[in-house]
Amino acid sequence: MLELHSLTIHEIRDMLRAGQICSKDILDSVYSRIEALDDKIGAYLTLTKEEAYEAAAIIDKKIAEGEKLGDLAGIPMAIKDNISTKGVKTTCASKMLENYVPPFDAHAYEKLKEAGAILIGKTNLDEFAMGSSTENSAFKITRNPWDLERVPGGSSGGSAAAVASDEAYFALGSDTGGSIRQPASLCGVVGFKPTYGAVSRYGLVAFGSSFDQIGPFTKDVEDCAILLNHLYGHDKKDSTSLNVEFGDFTEALNKDIKGMRIGLPEEYFGEGIDPEVKKLVLDGVKVLEGLGAHVEEISLPYSKYALPVYYIAASAEASSNLARYDGVRYGYRAKDYSSLEELYVNSRSEGFGEEVKLRIMLGTYTLSSGYYDAYYNKALKVRRLIKQEFEEAFEKYDVLISPTSPTTAFKIGERTDDQLAMYMSDICTVPINIAGIPAISVPCGLSKGLPVGMQIMSKSLGEASIIKVAHAFEQNTNFTKKKPTL
Amino acid sequence: MNYETIIGLEIHAELSTKTKAFCNCKNEFGGEVNTNCCPVCMGYPGALPVLNKKVVEYAVKAGLALGCEISLYSKTDRKNYFYPDLPKAYQISQYDTPLCKNGKIKIEVDGKEKYIGITRIHIEEDAGKLIHGTESEDYSLVDFNRSGVPLIEIVSEPDIRSPLEARLYLEKLKGILEYLEISDCKMQEGSLRCDANISIRPVGQKEFGTKTEIKNMNSMKALQRALEYEEERHKKVLSEGGTIVQETRRWDEAKGITVSMRTKEQAHDYRYFPEPDLVPIILTEEWIEGIKKDLPELPDEKRKRFVREYGIPDYDASVLTLTKELSDFFETCAKGHKNPKAISNWVMGEVLRIMKEKELELKDLRIKPEFLRKLVDLVDEGVLSSTGAKQVFEEMFKTGEEPESLVDKLGLRQISDEGAIVELVKKVLSENQKSVEDYKNGKTNALGYLVGQCMKASKGKGNPQIINKILKDLLS
Numbered sequence: 001m002l003e004l005h006s007l008t009i010h011e012i013r014d015m016l017r018a019g020q021i022c023s024k025d026i027l028d029s030v031y032s033r034i035e036a037l038d039d040k041i042g043a044y045l046t047l048t049k050e051e052a053y054e055a056a057a058i059i060d061k062k063i064a065e066g067e068k069l070g071d072l073a074g075i076p077m078a079i080k081d082n083i084s085t086k087g088v089k090t091t092c093a094s095k096m097l098e099n100y101v102p103p104f105d106a107h108a109y110e111k112l113k114e115a116g117a118i119l120i121g122k123t124n125l126d127e128f129a130m131g132s133s134t135e136n137s138a139f140k141i142t143r144n145p146w147d148l149e150r151v152p153g154g155s156s157g158g159s160a161a162a163v164a165s166d167e168a169y170f171a172l173g174s175d176t177g178g179s180i181r182q183p184a185s186l187c188g189v190v191g192f193k194p195t196y197g198a199v200s201r202y203g204l205v206a207f208g209s210s211f212d213q214i215g216p217f218t219k220d221v222e223d224c225a226i227l228l229n230h231l232y233g234h235d236k237k238d239s240t241s242l243n244v245e246f247g248d249f250t251e252a253l254n255k256d257i258k259g260m261r262i263g264l265p266e267e268y269f270g271e272g273i274d275p276e277v278k279k280l281v282l283d284g285v286k287v288l289e290g291l292g293a294h295v296e297e298i299s300l301p302y303s304k305y306a307l308p309v310y311y312i313a314a315s316a317e318a319s320s321n322l323a324r325y326d327g328v329r330y331g332y333r334a335k336d337y338s339s340l341e342e343l344y345v346n347s348r349s350e351g352f353g354e355e356v357k358l359r360i361m362l363g364t365y366t367l368s369s370g371y372y373d374a375y376y377n378k379a380l381k382v383r384r385l386i387k388q389e390f391e392e393a394f395e396k397y398d399v400l401i402s403p404t405s406p407t408t409a410f411k412i413g414e415r416t417d418d419q420l421a422m423y424m425s426d427i428c429t430v431p432i433n434i435a436g437i438p439a440i441s442v443p444c445g446l447s448k449g450l451p452v453g454m455q456i457m458s459k460s461l462g463e464a465s466i467i468k469v470a471h472a473f474e475q476n477t478n479f480t481k482k483k484p485t486l
Numbered sequence: 487m488n489y490e491t492i493i494g495l496e497i498h499a500e501l502s503t504k505t506k507a508f509c510n511c512k513n514e515f516g517g518e519v520n521t522n523c524c525p526v527c528m529g530y531p532g533a534l535p536v537l538n539k540k541v542v543e544y545a546v547k548a549g550l551a552l553g554c555e556i557s558l559y560s561k562t563d564r565k566n567y568f569y570p571d572l573p574k575a576y577q578i579s580q581y582d583t584p585l586c587k588n589g590k591i592k593i594e595v596d597g598k599e600k601y602i603g604i605t606r607i608h609i610e611e612d613a614g615k616l617i618h619g620t621e622s623e624d625y626s627l628v629d630f631n632r633s634g635v636p637l638i639e640i641v642s643e644p645d646i647r648s649p650l651e652a653r654l655y656l657e658k659l660k661g662i663l664e665y666l667e668i669s670d671c672k673m674q675e676g677s678l679r680c681d682a683n684i685s686i687r688p689v690g691q692k693e694f695g696t697k698t699e700i701k702n703m704n705s706m707k708a709l710q711r712a713l714e715y716e717e718e719r720h721k722k723v724l725s726e727g728g729t730i731v732q733e734t735r736r737w738d739e740a741k742g743i744t745v746s747m748r749t750k751e752q753a754h755d756y757r758y759f760p761e762p763d764l765v766p767i768i769l770t771e772e773w774i775e776g777i778k779k780d781l782p783e784l785p786d787e788k789r790k791r792f793v794r795e796y797g798i799p800d801y802d803a804s805v806l807t808l809t810k811e812l813s814d815f816f817e818t819c820a821k822g823h824k825n826p827k828a829i830s831n832w833v834m835g836e837v838l839r840i841m842k843e844k845e846l847e848l849k850d851l852r853i854k855p856e857f858l859r860k861l862v863d864l865v866d867e868g869v870l871s872s873t874g875a876k877q878v879f880e881e882m883f884k885t886g887e888e889p890e891s892l893v894d895k896l897g898l899r900q901i902s903d904e905g906a907i908v909e910l911v912k913k914v915l916s917e918n919q920k921s922v923e924d925y926k927n928g929k930t931n932a933l934g935y936l937v938g939q940c941m942k943a944s945k946g947k948g949n950p951q952i953i954n955k956i957l958k959d960l961l962s
Contacts, residue, residue: 084531090531102525102530103530106532201532201534202533202534205531206763208762209763236536237536238534239534239763239764240762240765316759317759319566320757320759323566323575323576324575326575328628329528340570364757367759369757372757372759
């Protein structure tokens with residue numbers, strides 16, 4: 001008997017259309033998987049079983065009555081718990097929003113719902129998406145399905161682990177400095193960070209507004225293309241949302257990559273990159289070369305400033321974005337206070353975790369009068385240089401390729417006391433958010449039994465090139481088919 | 487020592503757009519608490535602002551009317567601070583790229599023209615309103631109806647040299663905003679708010695003295711009083727050898743004093759930075775030209791036109807055009823009327839007096855423009871005496887009735903029928919032979935006495951002009 005939960009979106013979609021299965025069967029498969037495994041893995045914070053079965057019943061009725069179905073009809077989805085879901089708790093894995101229930105849907109979720117997808121639950125993350133291991137969640141630890149002693153990466157660790165363990169067919173995450181790609185890499189799934197502005201941020205709880213993008217975790221590249229078709233689009237509720245025609249990304253599937261120009265930025269293969277990770281990525285590049293792509297080494301010298309630029313600018317925005325959690329209208333309020341100031345100080349001191357407080361302090365400092373020019377303003381200037389450097393590179397190359405994460409999944413607790421080591425996890429992914437360009441992480445092999453991800457980047461709105469290369473790679477290797485033993 | 491006073495004003499005006507600055511909520515004053523609000527203006531996680539284009543349009547109108555340069559590129563910034571009425575804990579404002587800059591306003595002080603520079607005009611959003619419990623019920627509540635309402639902040643240069651000038655500047659500015667119909671400009675309701683920076687320096691000194699900032703002045707009168715108080719306070723402190731502390735002070739209307747709120751050391755660091763949720767505001771010359779073409783007539787132009795079209799003195803025109811409402815009222819009365827000066831006198835005299843006495847606004851007066859026209863006609867036609875007209879005016883104010891019926895109701899119709907007056911005068915002359923003799927002997931003031939007697943005989947209803955004329959005829 002075929003295990004339904006291990007299939008992809010396009011596979012179960014075909015079966016549903018063919019009448020081989022109904023929407024309820026799909027839900028049964030995924031919920032029984034969650035029941036069997038999630039105590040061990042800890043991907044979910046909230047399950048929405050009741051609402052999910054109601055939605056499935058409506059779809060099955062539609063099928064029975066021969067009504068037209070949405071493209072994603074009956075496909076279960078997991079959503080990172082910093083993306084607003086009306087009537088369903090959206091905690092950001094923070095004590096601050098432990099009981100917060102949004103009165104509206106995030107635009108991205110709304111679009112998938114319109115296409116028929118069914119929310120099955122909300123996934124764990126580093127508190128307010130700040131972290132690279134999902135260890136900063138106020139509620140629980142999520143474990144890597146490939147090795148339960150290891151982290152799934154972060155901040156969208158719950159979403160990555162859910163897809164990797166077949167506890168979800170696909171999941172949404174958010175990526176501010178690598179929070180989709182890095183956990184995708186560490187969990188051996190496909191993760192995509194869209195061009196800034198391609199997916200509406202409305203309803204995504206803001207961390208670094210000028211970096212944040214919602215994107216999908218999928219089991220293969222085809223599923224990723226299918227989801228981008230639904231997620232992309234202008235939203236007048238988000239001023240930074242792009243108003244352009246995106247086209248059909250599935251048209252980029254099954255294409256010849258002969259003659260495509262691939263650049264390998266040397267800075268992304270240098271110091272701090274695990275040699276085996278480097279080897280697997282370069283092996284992957286050889287596969288592409290074998291398919292007729294031209295490969296060249298290039299240099300992106302400004303990339304070495306990406307990490308400080310990111311931690312200054314994103315933390316500055318975060319310090320302001322998270323100021324609204326003051327215990328006044330919603331969220332956590334301290335029990336003891338005797339003045340307005342104490343209400344603020346106590347609620348925020350007790351409601352936020354250490355990493356969040358650290359970044360708020362960092363951001364507040366860099367925006368302070370007297371320091372603004374030295375830090376924030378300088379960071380903005382360097383940001384422009386990094387952006388420009390990418391633009392120049394993409395005049396010569398269709399895509400750039402690098403490792404997604406410098407290492408494979410590390411052990412739980414291994415880096416919690418070493419802030420810098422933790423921040424280094426994002427060294428290859430952060431520059432992409434700084435430049436606002438799109439990038440994917442696709443599995444490119446196992447190192448000591450742990451997945452390694454290859455990052456493919458393109459210029460802004462160059463998604464089709466990424467999908468083309470990633471799909472060609474996937475079709476000529478078997479890495480996305482590899483599953484952890486659970 | 488002689489001191490010179492330096493004042494600069496920061497004015498906040500709520501823009502009367504239909505919807506708020508960054509969401510679709512209605513922009514309305516009053517209303518049940520927390521009914522005009524949504525996730526955006528209540529600062530819910532994940533909600534995003536979208537700039538209302540009308541806000542930019544209104545602000546640009548103000549900028550053009552005040553002779554500002556309009557920035558083709560400007561952006562919004564976040565001003566960060568914690569307060570329960572500020573749901574996002576930052577206000578969306580503009581920091582280093584105001585929409586408009588370098589304008590000016592002309593005022594008249596003691597008949598002399600003077601320009602007050604406008605440093606900048608920028609757009610921003612209003613905060614909510616706190617409602618505090620009593621001392622026994624220790625709580626505070628927030629009403630978000632006002633949260634996200636669009637504001638423009640208009641910052642003047644430190645060109646103002648007296649509390650009176652400050653008031654004249656604010657009155658002029660208020661008038662212009664009203665003419666543009668971009669703000670209600672109600673100081674009592676808070677749709678026009680004014681903060682003032684004041685310092686003094688010895689006459690002849692170049693450097694500014696230490697300034698204090700005054701808040702909470704809720705009327706024109708309060709602005710002037712507060713600044714007069716503060717000006718004296720500065721002088722007193724300095725004359726006693728003390729120093730002025732740079733601080734923010736609150737005007738206490740009831741006590742008539744300013745009280746310290748916070749010193750410079752306690753001032754906020756607002757940590758301004760560009761608002762990443764909004765895109766820059768890019769304007770084109772064509773668009774600005776379009777707005778400019780559609781600007782309504784402004785107070786100074788209207789004043790000149792009133793002089794030209796209605797032949798009223800410039801002083802009258804300056805008073806009548808101070809507010810748009812008053813100028814509209816005057817013009818409705820005076821249009822096509824043969825005696826605009828009389829109408830001007832009525833509006834500037836009785837109408838303004840009664841508004842001030844009863845603390846009423848023009849729209850609340852029951853005196854319709856056509857009633858005032860008729861009233862002037864009745865006087866001009868001799869139906870009413872000027873004192874009778876004042877009585878009719880009072881009654882119009884009280885009852886809202888039209889003047890002609892009031893004339894009879896009050897029994898004020900003058901006798902203007904010459905035949906009847908001739909009879910009356912003849913009778914008076916025959917009863918006052920002595921005065922007649924006196925007059926004929928050159929005692930001209932006897933005529934006054936005779937007019938008085940005639941008025942008395944007519945029980946005050948005789949038309950004095952006609953009586954005069956007939957008297958002279960009969961005595962010659």
